Amino acid sequence: MNQRQKGRVRQRVEQIMELPDGTLYPALRMELCGNHTAVIEGCSRVLQYESCRIRLQTVQGDVSLEGDCLSLEQLEAGCAIVKGKFCTIGFSEL
């Protein structure tokens, strides 16, 4: 069984047992505070870092945040904190 299949099995078990997402299977979780702070869990690397656009690679695809004066406050333990004025948040699957 490859990693993808294992991931699907875990996801299925989560659904059956009604566990919160990300308990058994690493999931992308995002928490927004207004349009100025975003906490993204499940990040693995930075793809693009500019003051008007930040792209992060996560376990469930890429996340793109666009806006003004964007900065990456923290990036550790799979958790990124992005601050700035967000205009658009986009997702693209793996």
Next chain:
Amino acid sequence: MWQRILRWVSGYVYFQGEGGFPEQFLSDVYSLGLHVSDTKREQEFLYGQCPIKEYKKLRKPAKKACLRLKIQKKSGLYFCLFPYRKRWGIPVGLVLGILLLSLLSSRIWIVQVEKENTDLADSVILAAAKDIGVFSGCCIQDIDMEELRLQMLSRLPQAVYVSVNPSGCVARVVVKGKEENPSIQDFHQNFSNLIASVAGTILKTEIYSGQTVVKVGEGVSKGQLLVSGATLSDRGNTYLRRSAGKVIAQTEHTLSVTVPFQETQFLPQGEPIYRPSFRFLCWEIPFFDNSPLAGQFIVETYNRLPRTKTVTLPIGWVDERWYPLTPTVIQYTQPQAIFEAENRLEQQKQRLTAQGITITQQTNKQIQKQSDGVTVTVWLDCEQDIAKEVPLQILDIPARN
């Protein structure tokens, strides 16, 4: 906030990265587990901060991402103390100061007395407290308060309530005195009479027990019976009792003082000897030669201890001034001798008043001038309690045949 404080204590650097691939740099830093935070991208520059210890570890990922790193600012406790690294006295002094403060704070240095309804002297209370273990320099935590209270009460029988309240370095000893209960006399024992202690004219009687044999307005001589302990009942029986009461009478007193024109007195003369000492907490450090002094002296003590609203601090100077007493021949002129005699008479009058004798008026005054001095005599009318208790003597009368 705590995070900022901890970060400042551990120390951090602001760095600038120029050129290269900042995204790769950040990803590599993240995969190595290094802590880079507060990153910002401005044109081709990447700004961020990291702890001091991890800055050197950023070189490899920066080189890999072709980023040129430069320190912008260093911040933290380490950089603040770095200029003083050769001044070892500062941390040593700080440590000593903290030790001294913690040591001194754990002990009592001021013992104060607060009294209520009692005439006990402060020195007596402090001496009793010292015997038990409450004194300047003691550790109050080692003392059992309840045991202390009971021991203080046993040492101060005049007190009805004693407590020691520690507050910081001050211990307040609170003492409340007993209210004296009136004594209950048993008039059926210790039979006695009341006789006159001096001659006088009776003004008022206040008899509690016994039979009065004098009346108000009557003149009595010294030793005359005033109240008899043998009382006669209606049936003719004699009962013996203890006499008690007050007999206020008008009496006469004569005071006389003789002042010679020349007399020798011991007066403080000459330069006083200063004996200062420095009091620090419970220690007194003398700044004088402690050898005993020959002769007679009068000592005056001046405490120059700073005082707050409620507390006298235990640090300061205590000055003792020893005035030598030398025999001095004093010459009086006649008016001076009369003046001195009158002063001494006033002192005698005050002693009479202290004995409970009220001086109503001065009836006469005589000044006798002799060749070698002056004698001043005054006659005073006074009011006093002249009753004096004497035990009743019971004699055995032989039976008649």
